[in-house]
Amino acid sequence: MFQILTVEDVIRISPKEFGNNIEIVAIKALKEKYESTVSSDYGYLIKVLGVNVEKIGKIIQGDGATYHRALFDALSFYPQIGEIMEGEVVEITDFGAFVKIGPADALLHISQVMDDYVSVDLKGGAIVGQNTKRQLKVGDMVRAKIIAVSIGKGMSMGKIGITCRQPFLGSLEWIKEDVKKATTPQQQGTK
Amino acid sequence: MRNQLKFIERFKFIYATLLKKDMSEEFAVKIGPPRLTKYEFARIVGARALMLSFGAPSFVQGNFKNTFEMAEYEIRQKVLPIIIRRSLPTNEYQDVPLRFLNVPII
Numbered sequence: 436m437f438q439i440l441t442v443e444d445v446i447r448i449s450p451k452e453f454g455n456n457i458e459i460v461a462i463k464a465l466k467e468k469y470e471s472t473v474s475s476d477y478g479y480l481i482k483v484l485g486v487n488v489e490k491i492g493k494i495i496q497g498d499g500a501t502y503h504r505a506l507f508d509a510l511s512f513y514p515q516i517g518e519i520m521e522g523e524v525v526e527i528t529d530f531g532a533f534v535k536i537g538p539a540d541a542l543l544h545i546s547q548v549m550d551d552y553v554s555v556d557l558k559g560g561a562i563v564g565q566n567t568k569r570q571l572k573v574g575d576m577v578r579a580k581i582i583a584v585s586i587g588k589g590m591s592m593g594k595i596g597i598t599c600r601q602p603f604l605g606s607l608e609w610i611k612e613d614v615k616k617a618t619t620p621q622q623q624g625t626k
Numbered sequence: 627m628r629n630q631l632k633f634i635e636r637f638k639f640i641y642a643t644l645l646k647k648d649m650s651e652e653f654a655v656k657i658g659p660p661r662l663t664k665y666e667f668a669r670i671v672g673a674r675a676l677m678l679s680f681g682a683p684s685f686v687q688g689n690f691k692n693t694f695e696m697a698e699y700e701i702r703q704k705v706l707p708i709i710i711r712r713s714l715p716t717n718e719y720q721d722v723p724l725r726f727l728n729v730p731i732i
Contacts, residue, residue: 449680450676450677450678450680450681450682451680451681451682453677453682453683454682454683491709494673494708496669496673498676499673499676499677499679499680499682500677500680
């Protein structure tokens with residue numbers, strides 16, 4: 436889920452920056468500190484949008500800088516279990532495919548690609564279903580459901596697991612086929 | 627959300643009151659002496675000299691031997707936008723802008 440958060444923090448303004456516009460300086464400092472970081476509190480923080488800095492800061496002993504309280508808005512992406520996302524397949528490996536959803540790459544495990552017996556054609560760069568003959572290649576758009584989220588602490592970028600095994604999930608072409616299949620027989624015979 | 631709004635309100639209020647106090651011509655010092663104590667003086671000279679040595683722009687012009695001298699001159703000229711928070715053991719405090727305090731010759 437993409438969301439705009441309001442975060443409170445204290446920022447250090449270096450003496451070199453005194454006299455410059457404090458909001459510009461603050462945004463620069465916050466961008467360096469927060470942008471493209473991952474945390475279990477706010478997920479993937481993508482962009483710092485706006486900042487409201489207290490103009491009066493504190494002078495702490497032993498440091499020439501001033502410390503200002505700041506309240507800022509930030510765009511973040513927090514993957515939630517059960518969420519449906521669309522993304523592009525960026526890599527195919529022998530254990531599955533990586534799908535780019537928002538700022539992160541999610542793992543679509545081989546067992547979760549489709550409801551079929553699947554094999555990987557690493558040379559051709561495709562995952563093939565044995566019965567349905569459906570193929571998943573790099574560059575395909577995929578609709579998937581998030582089934583596992585582990586956002587690590589510190590520097591690790593976090594892991595997201597997704598599935599396409601349920602009906603009406605998978606490559607957008609498959610979904611079209613599924614929708615056709617689901618709509619046509621209903622008109623002919625009813626159960 | 628409500629907490630955030632509260633915070634913004636509080637922050638605006640604090641800033642407005644501080645600014646008002648800083649800008650007003652009359653000011654009554656309620657806590658402590660009406661002059662800069664030697665401890666406050668030392669603290670400000672030290673902090674300001676450190677800032678200057680790290681490249682902060684100065685409020686005064688002239689030839690100075692070192693940043694301490696420069697900082698002292700700035701204090702005596704009453705051009706520094708520094709506010710002293712004087713507090714009591716009862717957690718009461720008063721924010722005193724530097725320019726309302728007399729600087730003794732130390």
